[in-house]
Amino acid sequence: AQSVTQLDSQVPVFEEAPVELRCNYSSSVSVYLFWYVQYPNQGLQLLLKYLSGSTLVKGINGFEAEFNKSQTSFHLRKPSVHISDTAEYFCAVSYLGGYQKVTFGIGTKLQVIP
Amino acid sequence: SAVISQKPSRDICQRGTSLTIQCQVDSQVTMMFWYRQQPGQSLTLIATANQGSEATYESGFVIDKFPISRPNLTFSTLTVSNMSPEDSSIYLCSVGGQGLGETQYFGPGTRLLVL
Numbered sequence: 001a002q003s004v005t006q007l008d009s010q011v012p013v014f015e016e017a018p019v020e021l022r023c024n025y026s027s028s029v030s031v032y033l034f035w036y037v038q039y040p041n042q043g044l045q046l047l048l049k050y051l052s053g054s055t056l057v058k059g060i061n062g063f064e065a066e067f068n069k070s071q072t073s074f075h076l077r078k079p080s081v082h083i084s085d086t087a088e089y090f091c092a093v094s095y096l097g098g099y100q101k102v103t104f105g106i107g108t109k110l111q112v113i114p
Numbered sequence: 115s116a117v118i119s120q121k122p123s124r125d126i127c128q129r130g131t132s133l134t135i136q137c138q139v140d141s142q143v144t145m146m147f148w149y150r151q152q153p154g155q156s157l158t159l160i161a162t163a164n165q166g167s168e169a170t171y172e173s174g175f176v177i178d179k180f181p182i183s184r185p186n187l188t189f190s191t192l193t194v195s196n197m198s199p200e201d202s203s204i205y206l207c208s209v210g211g212q213g214l215g216e217t218q219y220f221g222p223g224t225r226l227l228v229l
Contacts, residue, residue, distance in 0.1 A: 046217060049216075090157070101162070104157045
């Protein structure tokens with residue numbers, strides 16, 4: 001079975017500052033990794049995903065994440081945040097042959113301070 | 115990707131009643147999933163619904179409480195039966211399977227408050 005740990009439940013950051021949201025996973029097999037964003041009163045939107053290939057993945061809204069197999073991490077980064085990035089961010093993992101069952105982390109609330 | 119809609123978007127219900135949530139997708143998909151997101155919590159998978167077969171429920175969820183239908187490849191319903199205040203949550207459907215690149219895409223969710 002796989003699991004996902006998001007180390008920070010809340011991350012306050014000033015507007016235009018960089019941000020990193022941390023995600024670590026545990027799995028005995030090769031994984032697929034995802035970051036989703038949930039804006040207030042909305043569903044989940046896919047930010048980016050890692051399935052294979054380049055370990056640096058670029059997503060929407062200027063976000064990127066790096067898959068680090070040795071550290072079992074998939075941290076999300078943005079060099080300069082905007083007020084509109086205020087949302088909750090979920091890291092998730094699935095695996096080949098897992099019938100697309102996804103395990104979600106507990107979520108990190110990003111609060112951008114003007 | 116896929117575009118998913120859910121009805122209703124929100125509802126307030128009395129305990130003991132039932133609510134059926136609809137999920138419609140703009141293309142044929144193999145797999146549909148139903149999740150619950152309790153206040154301040156992450157997402158928990160309720161069941162996987164594949165067309166032409168019975169839904170597969172996760173541990174802690176039973177068909178009597180959460181009956182699911184999947185009549186075709188673009189539609190599914192989840193019923194929350196005999197509701198109690200503990201059922202107050204956001205219910206989300208998602209889709210995945212062949213053609214969607216090992217990725218799940220989510221609907222906007224249904225916000226349910228049980229009084």
